[in-house]
Amino acid sequence: MRDTFSRTLYQVAKADPKVCIVVADISPAGSMQQYREEFPERFTNVGVAEQAMIGLCAGMAMRGMKPFAYTIATFAIYRPFEQVRVDLCYQNLPVTVVGIGGGLTYSVLGGTHHAQEDIAVMSALPNMSILAPCDPLETEAAVWACARHPGPMYLRLGKAGEPVLTANAPEPFEFGRARCIKRGAGTCVLSFGLVTKMALELTAKIEREQGGQVAAYSIHTLKPLDREGLSRILAQYDRVIVVEEHSVVGGLGQQLKALAFESGARCRLHAFSLRDEFIHCYGSHDDLLKAHGLHPDLLYAKIFA
Amino acid sequence: MTSPARGTTRFTPSPGPATKPPFDPVQARTRCWRMRKRILQVSQKVSALHIGGAFSCLEIVDTIYHGVMRRGADGNSPDTFILSKGHGSMAQYAVLEEMGIIPPEEMDLTCQPGGRRATHPDYGLPGIEASTGSLGHGLALAVGMSLADGIQQHDRLVYVVMSDGELEEGSVWEVMMLAPSLGVKNVIAVVDLNDFQSLGRTSKILPNFYPVAEKIRAFGWEAVEVDGHSPQAVHDAIVGRKGGRPLMVVARTIKGKGVSYMENVPMWHYRSPNPQEYQQALDELDRAHRE
Numbered sequence: 142m143r144d145t146f147s148r149t150l151y152q153v154a155k156a157d158p159k160v161c162i163v164v165a166d167i168s169p170a171g172s173m174q175q176y177r178e179e180f181p182e183r184f185t186n187v188g189v190a191e192q193a194m195i196g197l198c199a200g201m202a203m204r205g206m207k208p209f210a211y212t213i214a215t216f217a218i219y220r221p222f223e224q225v226r227v228d229l230c231y232q233n234l235p236v237t238v239v240g241i242g243g244g245l246t247y248s249v250l251g252g253t254h255h256a257q258e259d260i261a262v263m264s265a266l267p268n269m270s271i272l273a274p275c276d277p278l279e280t281e282a283a284v285w286a287c288a289r290h291p292g293p294m295y296l297r298l299g300k301a302g303e304p305v306l307t308a309n310a311p312e313p314f315e316f317g318r319a320r321c322i323k324r325g326a327g328t329c330v331l332s333f334g335l336v337t338k339m340a341l342e343l344t345a346k347i348e349r350e351q352g353g354q355v356a357a358y359s360i361h362t363l364k365p366l367d368r369e370g371l372s373r374i375l376a377q378y379d380r381v382i383v384v385e386e387h388s389v390v391g392g393l394g395q396q397l398k399a400l401a402f403e404s405g406a407r408c409r410l411h412a413f414s415l416r417d418e419f420i421h422c423y424g425s426h427d428d429l430l431k432a433h434g435l436h437p438d439l440l441y442a443k444i445f446a
Numbered sequence: 447m448t449s450p451a452r453g454t455t456r457f458t459p460s461p462g463p464a465t466k467p468p469f470d471p472v473q474a475r476t477r478c479w480r481m482r483k484r485i486l487q488v489s490q491k492v493s494a495l496h497i498g499g500a501f502s503c504l505e506i507v508d509t510i511y512h513g514v515m516r517r518g519a520d521g522n523s524p525d526t527f528i529l530s531k532g533h534g535s536m537a538q539y540a541v542l543e544e545m546g547i548i549p550p551e552e553m554d555l556t557c558q559p560g561g562r563r564a565t566h567p568d569y570g571l572p573g574i575e576a577s578t579g580s581l582g583h584g585l586a587l588a589v590g591m592s593l594a595d596g597i598q599q600h601d602r603l604v605y606v607v608m609s610d611g612e613l614e615e616g617s618v619w620e621v622m623m624l625a626p627s628l629g630v631k632n633v634i635a636v637v638d639l640n641d642f643q644s645l646g647r648t649s650k651i652l653p654n655f656y657p658v659a660e661k662i663r664a665f666g667w668e669a670v671e672v673d674g675h676s677p678q679a680v681h682d683a684i685v686g687r688k689g690g691r692p693l694m695v696v697a698r699t700i701k702g703k704g705v706s707y708m709e710n711v712p713m714w715h716y717r718s719p720n721p722q723e724y725q726q727a728l729d730e731l732d733r734a735h736r737e
Contacts, residue, residue: 161597182597185628190620193586197621200590203569203576204598208590223580224617228587232569232577 142298143241145277147172149284150209154180159205160288163187165194165212167241191220198236199228207235207288213247214240214256214297218263229293230268236294237287243273243297243334244386245415245429252419256297261391263295264364271363272316273297275337276306279361282314290316299335306337307359317362319370325356328380331371333360333393336386336430342437343384350441360393368400375406382411382444384435389414411444464516464524466685474512474677478504479735481540482704484553486727488536489718492557496565498714500536502640502674502699503607507537509680510605510636511545524602526591528576530584531609531638532566533716539563542573582615584608585635589625589692592632606635611643614652619665625692626666633692634684638674640701642712659696667694674699704731 147169154160154176161183162176168186177184187193191212198208210217217240218225229236240256247254263269272294274283280298287294307314310322319331328347332340337359344355358374360367375381375397383394394412401410415433422432430436481504489495507529515525529538539556542548548563555561562571566579576587588604595602612618625633639658641648649656662669668688672679674697687693701715702708705727708719719727 161594185593187620187624187628190624192582192617193589193620193624196583196586196617197590197593197624200587200592201594201597202590203587204591204594204600206594206597221617224583224586227577227580228583 142274142277142280142303143169143301144172145280146239146284146298147176149281151176151179153284153288154183157207157288159207160209161185161201161206162209162211163194163198163201165189165191165210165216167212167216191216192224195221195224195236195238196228199224199232199234202234202236203232209237209239209287211239212241213254214243214259215254218256218259218295222262225293226266230266233268233292235291237290237296238294239296239298241298242300244336245426245433246300246335248426248429249423251423252421257386257415258388258390259295259297260363260387260393264391268292269295269364271295271297272361273334273363274361275322275332275334275359276303278305278307279314279359283361286316297334303335304338306341310359314361317365317367319367319374320359320361321356322359323355323357325354327353327355327378328382329356329358329374329378330382330384331358331360331374331393331397332384333363334386336384336435339430339435339437340384343382343440346437346441347444351445363393366396371397371400372404372406375401375404375408375410378408380409380411382440383413384440385412385414386430386435387414388417390417413440413443464518466514466516467512469509469513469681471678471681474505474508476735477512477544478508478677479731481508481537481544482731483728484540484543485536486719486724488553488556490721490724493718494565494716495536495557495718496533496716497536497718498642498702498708498716499531499534499609499638499640500540501703501705501708502701503531503534503638504537504540504703505675505677506607506636506638506680506697506699507534507541509677510607510684511541513677513681514684515605516603524600526575526588526602526604528578528584528588528604528606529567530578530606531581531612532578534607534609534638535563535565535567538567538573547573581609581612582617585618585621585633588633588635589621589628589630592630593628595632596629603632603634606633608635608637610637610639610641610648610658613637613655613658614643622662622665622667630692631690634687634695635692636674636680636695636697638699639696640699642701642710642715644712644715646712662694662696667692669694669696671696671698673697675703704734706730
């Protein structure tokens, strides 16, 4: 995703001279080379100074530019939270805050580097929009969407080496729309970001064990949430499953439950999220997800218990 | 009157050749006398107008608008003013009213139902280039603007008025460190050094913070110290800058300047005078002006 981001940013910057990037001593080094060679004046490294990163981006946006602020997710939004709230959201400026390593991606780096409540925190801010693409192809589309967006955006990305999941998706990426990435009937799985890979493994397991075709959706736009599309999904399927790499507090699962109540949905709804805990457990990304209860076998057992 | 819209900047929309206006310190003093009385008048309807901090930075704000910001042929300026110490908004509103940017009827509705001017300035309203009120934001916005001006090859200056208490915010020092390193030259900050913050004298709360100018210089800025209630001194410090790096003017001021019982009394950071106090303040200002 990092490489896709910088490749796409290069294309976007080539097409639009107002696009620029401000990083806080974290940069997709190798893949930014072409960008930095061609647009050196539009690359700024502020050093380890995230408040300045956001404030500078706001000032640049006030002069008509379309800045991307870039660093590790926790440092991109938590450290300079008030700059994000006041400078970007209150003033409603077109700045994209790119958070690398959303969720538990930086597994072994520990809790200081895990952004497991970022969607909830950013969702609470008026004017903020949130995108969490599930694979490199969606990342490319998301970066273009960010550059076109008229207000503040939080772009939650993974790290590197994510597989392509949406090459054969029946629907195109569209900002603000729940996207069907695999057709099915009866049961569907909703997800966003990296853990969509696990959601697709879960659909495969359900198909193997229970037969039929299980649908899958990428809810890449977490804000504004596609309430209409999600209400349709809640009405259309008998069983709706959410798999999210985000705290149970204020994530997709909780919001979908509220929507199900409001829309009078009759389906069975299972939501699987990260626990509301700092778990102090180390290992691979998958190990940490499993420690939070997110693993295809564990999910399957809970759904069909 | 148009409704507030994001990015509305009534005062500085025109890049291009523009010249500095002539500066008359006598007129500046007369304006400041008039504006202090006007602010006191508005305070009679608002309980927490933050007069103290407005009176300490009034000459600074007036001098920047009237004395140094360049005007284009159409009266617009390519330069930008940010009141980073947003609680001093009454100083900015009074200047904007004098300039005809805020109509008197709107000024009368400050902090009132049906009005749109709050104790802290809101981005998008005519004359307001940034939403401030939380300290430690304005300098970063200014440096970002200046970076963008460099990229877009626009000749624009950004003026920022900050408070001394604001210098305690870590975000200020991130930008202090950065701005000269990034080659930013066109930011001119003025610190309203009134030596007061909410809980008392800044020099008592943080004695090691002084002297201030030397710390600013150590970060690569040009820094000068002046009497912040002398329009001429503020004007000369800005106009006489060496250039090539950002400038920070450390302007020594008196909180509540001009009204004896307000001067250096922390309560007047936010309080508004009662009718009797109001009359006394007007009398004092008139007497001082006649002398």
